[in-house]
Amino acid sequence: MKTHSTARLTFGLGLRKPHYQDFLAGDGPDAVVPVDFVEVISENFMVPGGRPRDILRRARARHAVALHGVSLSLGAAQGVDLDYLRTLRQLVDEIEPFIVSDHLCWTGTAGFNSHDLLPLPYTHEALAVACANIGRAQDILGRSLVVENPSSYLQFSPADWSEWDFIAELATRTGCELLLDLNNVHVSATNHGFSVVDYLAGIPMARVRQIHLAGHSQGRELLIDTHDQPVADPVWALLAHVAPALEDVAVMIERDDAIPPLPELLAELDHARALCHLPARMEARQWA
Amino acid sequence: MGLSAFQDDFRAWLTRSDEQAADRLALADRRGLAVYQNTYRAQLMACLEESYPQTMALIGLRFGEAAFHAAAARHIDSVQPSRWTLDAYAQGFPASLRRLFPDAPAIGELADLELALGETFIAPDATALTLADLQSGALDETAIALVPGTVFLPLRTNADAIWSALSAQEPCPAPHVRGSADTPVMIWRQDFVCCFRRLEDDEAALLPSLVTGTPFAQICEDLVARLGMEDGITRAGALLARWTQAGLLTRQP
Numbered sequence: 001m002k003t004h005s006t007a008r009l010t011f012g013l014g015l016r017k018p019h020y021q022d023f024l025a026g027d028g029p030d031a032v033v034p035v036d037f038v039e040v041i042s043e044n045f046m047v048p049g050g051r052p053r054d055i056l057r058r059a060r061a062r063h064a065v066a067l068h069g070v071s072l073s074l075g076a077a078q079g080v081d082l083d084y085l086r087t088l089r090q091l092v093d094e095i096e097p098f099i100v101s102d103h104l105c106w107t108g109t110a111g112f113n114s115h116d117l118l119p120l121p122y123t124h125e126a127l128a129v130a131c132a133n134i135g136r137a138q139d140i141l142g143r144s145l146v147v148e149n150p151s152s153y154l155q156f157s158p159a160d161w162s163e164w165d166f167i168a169e170l171a172t173r174t175g176c177e178l179l180l181d182l183n184n185v186h187v188s189a190t191n192h193g194f195s196v197v198d199y200l201a202g203i204p205m206a207r208v209r210q211i212h213l214a215g216h217s218q219g220r221e222l223l224i225d226t227h228d229q230p231v232a233d234p235v236w237a238l239l240a241h242v243a244p245a246l247e248d249v250a251v252m253i254e255r256d257d258a259i260p261p262l263p264e265l266l267a268e269l270d271h272a273r274a275l276c277h278l279p280a281r282m283e284a285r286q287w288a
Numbered sequence: 289m290g291l292s293a294f295q296d297d298f299r300a301w302l303t304r305s306d307e308q309a310a311d312r313l314a315l316a317d318r319r320g321l322a323v324y325q326n327t328y329r330a331q332l333m334a335c336l337e338e339s340y341p342q343t344m345a346l347i348g349l350r351f352g353e354a355a356f357h358a359a360a361a362r363h364i365d366s367v368q369p370s371r372w373t374l375d376a377y378a379q380g381f382p383a384s385l386r387r388l389f390p391d392a393p394a395i396g397e398l399a400d401l402e403l404a405l406g407e408t409f410i411a412p413d414a415t416a417l418t419l420a421d422l423q424s425g426a427l428d429e430t431a432i433a434l435v436p437g438t439v440f441l442p443l444r445t446n447a448d449a450i451w452s453a454l455s456a457q458e459p460c461p462a463p464h465v466r467g468s469a470d471t472p473v474m475i476w477r478q479d480f481v482c483c484f485r486r487l488e489d490d491e492a493a494l495l496p497s498l499v500t501g502t503p504f505a506q507i508c509e510d511l512v513a514r515l516g517m518e519d520g521i522t523r524a525g526a527l528l529a530r531w532t533q534a535g536l537l538t539r540q541p
Contacts, residue, residue: 043372043373043374046373047410048410048411048412048413048436049410049411049412049413049436050409050410050411050413050437050477050480051409051480052410053413054480071372071373075291076295077290077291077292077294077295078292081372083372084372106295107372108299108369109292109295109296109299111370112299112303112368112369112370113369113370113371113372114299114302114328114369115328115331115332115335115369115374115377116302116324116327116328116331118295118298118302118324119324121291121294121314123291125290125291126291129291152320153319153320153321153323153324154313154315154316154317154318154320154321154324155315155316155317156313156314156315156316157314157315157316158314191320219323221319222319222320222323224323
């Protein structure tokens with residue numbers, strides 16, 4: 001087991017508009033929000049100029065930055081959008097993020113972008129497509145991509161792979177690293193009835209560079225990955241479960257809707273710190 | 289089914305609820321299909337709401353609160369997003385509003401204005417010239433241009449006054465069509481703040497030529513040619529002071 005003395009864990013928050021003033025106001029060390037990094041949605045800053053780029057530059061002057069994309073469409077059968085990747089590369093070159101991530105999903109087809117993270121069938125063909133797209137993206141970006149497991153509301157039959165085996169194989173074939181979203185694991189496991197233990201056992205933890213923690217909502221029949229609630233207890237339990245295996249990982253709270261005052265998110269982040277620093281004590285917890 | 293055909297069928301379900309396409313998806317369980325469709329439409333609706341807040345307010349005042357969302361829903365039914373940036377989806381909405389509200393031209397023009405403001409907000413950065421830069425004489429042969437993102441809208445209605453009133457939460461003036469000889473409205477960004485105003489006659493004749501860059505000396509000569517030596521020089525000084533104070537001018541890149 002690794003403890004905090006041997007495992008380098010950092011803790012951060014998603015930087016969202018209601019908290020810009022908190023993160024950017026004032027001078028001196030006392031004015032800096034106590035996080036190790038911030039994560040921003042890449043596309044919000046892939047613009048020519050103006051206030052968005054200024055905000056990101058100022059945030060970068062204070063914090064390490066992770067760029068988290070939603071439009072790379074790694075599962076698109078037609079391939080990745082080169083215009084998108086070149087624009088992202090320009091942002092990467094300027095901001096020098098420590099992580100560049102996107103999702104294992106597809107967002108559109110030729111001439112169409114849904115602006116949603118759509119589910120992939122876990123077939124041999126989809127694996128080959130995703131590997132080729134990740135390879136292309138990594139070539140253009142000049143760095144390893146960090147790929148996030150999605151939340152999903154559909155399963156396709158027949159599938160050639162479980163999601164966790166698909167992701168592990170993807171990492172092996174492409175050299176990409178992984179963003180393990182524990183809320184997504186919980187949501188998908190609940191919706192599809194698979195075991196979170198099997199899932200986490202199948203993920204190569206040595207490839208995990210980032211952990212997302214978020215809240216979800218109960219839909220009429222399915223759990224929905226809404227990011228509008230505090231992190232739920234079953235998700236905290238998953239963090240406690242994986243914490244001993246984490247090394248050089250950035251852990252963060254992802255809140256995108258019904259965003260509370262910053263102190264509430266910092267308190268959640270403190271809870272994440274506590275769970276990661278006390279893995280032996282928390283390991284015994286059970287989740288639903 | 290291959291991945292490409294699968295994604296085409298998924299798109300058909302997402303955008304037009306094509307049940308036959310959904311049947312071909314080989315789903316273990318169809319309950320989640322509606323989640324994706326709801327998210328797709330909600331994202332586009334939110335994009336239009338955020339891009340056109342004053343247009344939404346004006347439509348609400350004139351046609352009732354549900355009218356904007358009904359118009360947005362019809363736009364979403366007929367126009368699919370094609371670009372990776374969600375902001376680009378807002379670009380086609382003014383044309384839809386013109387079709388949906390043919391007897392209310394201020395609505396389409398207010399949407400034009402909001403779209404232009406949104407695009408100017410993220411235009412490339414540039415260092416604005418000061419009056420001292422111009423007075424130094426060092427720029428006589430330098431091509432002067434308008435800061436990036438500056439656009440001219442030929443608004444026939446009082447959409448600009450409507451935007452100002454609604455954004456200040458003041459009573460909305462009655463929409464009306466202005467005189468045909470009206471000058472355009474110029475939209476630009478000063479530092480990080482978007483601005484707009486209706487141009488005066490001589491500005492309307494001069495400023496559009498600066499989009500592509502004009503030597504400073506040529507600008508002065510044009511004003512003298514229009515207004516005569518004495519008035520032209522005086523007016524040139526006043527306009528250049530006004531434009532530089534507004535952060536409107538930059539060196540041609």
